[in-house]
Amino acid sequence: MIVFFLVTALALLVVVTLAGVWAVERAFPPQGEMIAVAGATLHVVDLGPRDAGLPIVMLHGASSNLEVMRRPLGDLLAEKHRVILIDRPGHGWSTRARLEDSTAEVQARMVDEALARLGIDRAVFVVHSWSGALGARLALDHADRVAGLVMLAPVTHPWRGGVGRYNEIIATPVIGPLLAYTITLPLGYLLATPGARNVFLPQMMPDGFVQDSATPLLLRPREFIANAYDLVTLKASVAAQASRYGEISVPTVVIAGEPDKTVSTNIHARPFAATVPNAKLIVLPDLGHMVQTTEPDLVKTEIEALIAAITSEKAAAD
Numbered sequence: 001m002i003v004f005f006l007v008t009a010l011a012l013l014v015v016v017t018l019a020g021v022w023a024v025e026r027a028f029p030p031q032g033e034m035i036a037v038a039g040a041t042l043h044v045v046d047l048g049p050r051d052a053g054l055p056i057v058m059l060h061g062a063s064s065n066l067e068v069m070r071r072p073l074g075d076l077l078a079e080k081h082r083v084i085l086i087d088r089p090g091h092g093w094s095t096r097a098r099l100e101d102s103t104a105e106v107q108a109r110m111v112d113e114a115l116a117r118l119g120i121d122r123a124v125f126v127v128h129s130w131s132g133a134l135g136a137r138l139a140l141d142h143a144d145r146v147a148g149l150v151m152l153a154p155v156t157h158p159w160r161g162g163v164g165r166y167n168e169i170i171a172t173p174v175i176g177p178l179l180a181y182t183i184t185l186p187l188g189y190l191l192a193t194p195g196a197r198n199v200f201l202p203q204m205m206p207d208g209f210v211q212d213s214a215t216p217l218l219l220r221p222r223e224f225i226a227n228a229y230d231l232v233t234l235k236a237s238v239a240a241q242a243s244r245y246g247e248i249s250v251p252t253v254v255i256a257g258e259p260d261k262t263v264s265t266n267i268h269a270r271p272f273a274a275t276v277p278n279a280k281l282i283v284l285p286d287l288g289h290m291v292q293t294t295e296p297d298l299v300k301t302e303i304e305a306l307i308a309a310i311t312s313e314k315a316a317a318d
Contacts, residue, residue, distance in 0.1 A: 124147050
């Protein structure tokens with residue numbers, strides 16, 4: 001009898017999850033085009049004028065999608081610049097064939113291929129959090145594609161501890177999918193707002209942020225599992241590339257806050273900026289993790305100054 005009730009409860013949760021996925025995907029449909037690359041299909045939103053000089057490519061962090069970079073910063077930049085927003089493989093409306101393709105190395109190759117298909121030779125990359133590792137890897141492995149880097153609260157180095165026991169469980173075969181297809185979505189709806197609020201501390205989370213950023217897309221089982229894989233493999237990923245950061249030659253701006261409770265500025269932003277030869281570090285007091293959302297005007301100013309310097313240097317060389 002107990003087994004019967006347990007199976008019935010799990011079946012009901014699966015039905016609730018599938019209905020929830022349907023509702024979430026109708027609420028937050030894809031906004032751009034799908035670009036097939038080796039091992040993935042990437043959802044890309046292309047904004048702004050096509051003939052406005054160096055394009056800007058924006059890459060989001062963990063537990064999110066391209067809308068986190070679009071509002072408000074991407075939309076502000078798109079008034080004068082071409083802005084390419086990409087859902088990382090497995091996130092938002094992007095897919096990937098293998099969950100194991102979770103490292104910065106693999107995803108950098110996928111992003112590079114997508115940009116080649118779009119005909120973008122060089123761009124300035126604006127990356128946040130998890131994608132700090134990705135932006136650095138792009139600059140290392142695909143240097144011809146990267147004209148400059150703007151790193152926002154980036155993850156760049158190994159750290160003590162893990163990434164949350166629940167991520168390790170979700171990334172475990174059998175057990176992870178069982179949980180993801182039963183309790184993750186119903187429970188996630190209860191926890192999404194408090195979780196998002198925490199990453200803004202000590203700032204207040206803007207009203208409507210969870211909806212505006214399409215955060216509920218994360219609660220779909222396939223994305224929740226992909227996100228967990230990205231997180232549990234992140235430390236090894238940055239450990240494998242950190243010794244190479246001195247090879248990054250492009251102009252780089254690193255912007256982070258203190259106290260960032262999510263990604264330590266002392267462990268990541270400061271050591272990275274100290275290692276990269278042509279890096280500028282900006283540490284803002286009383287700023288949390290969501291730099292692009294809380295300080296869009298400052299970030300926009302730094303991006304445009306970087307583009308102006310790159311353009312001027314190229315003109316002088318020509």
